[in-house]
Amino acid sequence: MVEVTERLIRVFLVDDHRATLWGLERLIDSATGRMRLVGSATSISELLASPASHEADVIVIDLDLGGQNSTDSFDELFRTHGARVLVLTGARDLDAHRKAVMAGARGVVRKEEPVDVLLRAIEKVHEGDVWVNRALIGDIMNMLTGNKPASAPPVPKASGLTPKEHEVVAAVVRHKGAKSLILAEDLKISEHTLRNHLTAIYQKLEVHGRLELYVYAKEHGLGVSA
Incomplete structure (x- = not known):
């Protein structure tokens, strides 16, 4: 009798610090039976040029890549890749986290959190959930549901949709x-x-x-x- 198992989550890692990247690679490799590392990169250009990145289910990407905000590349990334994006960052700036989610990231994990948090976040994002803290959820919901400054532009109409x-x-x-x-x-x-x-x-x-x-x-x- 053949035992049926769920397909492993294919993960691609992006971080400009090679020591950090090495540690993340070992972490994913340790998640035996749950995840499989398909590749890694140290920059956006490496990520976009890597054939392995197209195989990924989840791309874990550092928010700050050598002084470049990785969210600036999300439009191009989502045009060419079908993976869900999980941001990993050492920054505590909630505004930066919010912008990452608004740009399309499915979640944000801070580097100072326990390693099992990152593994759980990868699994949840792969399942279709959003992984952000409660303060950030409230911030995003307030911004999207009308609690905006009076100077904000009017909400666009949907009448133009086909x-x-x-x-x-x-x-x-x-x-x-x-x-x-x-x-x-x-x-x-x-x-x-x-x-x-x-x-x-x-x-x-x-x-x-x-x-x-x-x-x-x-x-x-x-x-x-x-």
Whole structure:
């Protein structure tokens, strides 16, 4: 009788400090039966150029890569990779953490936390959850649900969305946290077409990533298919 086992979570690591990267590699290797290290890089350019990075389910990336904020590259990363991104950082600045999540990261883990926290975060992000502390969740929700300064620009209207784009938004709400493949299958379109629709939706609604789109849709009643 053949025993069926779950596929290991494929992890790719990005950190510009080689000693830290070495330690992270050993950590992932120690998660026997749970995770598999598919590759590592010390810069954004190495990450984007690495064929192994396209195999990853979760990319763990340092927020500060040699003075470069890694979130600046997230747009390009999400255009070319299907992995979920988990930010690892030594910074305590909640504003920087918030910006990382708003840019599309599925979670933030501080380097000073116990190593098992990072492993749990990788698993949760892979499952579709968001891994952030409670203070950050409240900050993000307040910002996305209307508690903004009076000087903020008015909330954009959804009237510019096409019928198909409304269907995509509804699918995002229905399958919160699901992989792009699940959304594409539900909508009976390719993942490439799904990415094109999402890009157009983000521009029209002035949101950044599926987390913000989900909150925006729930807040403005866009989660019901026609």
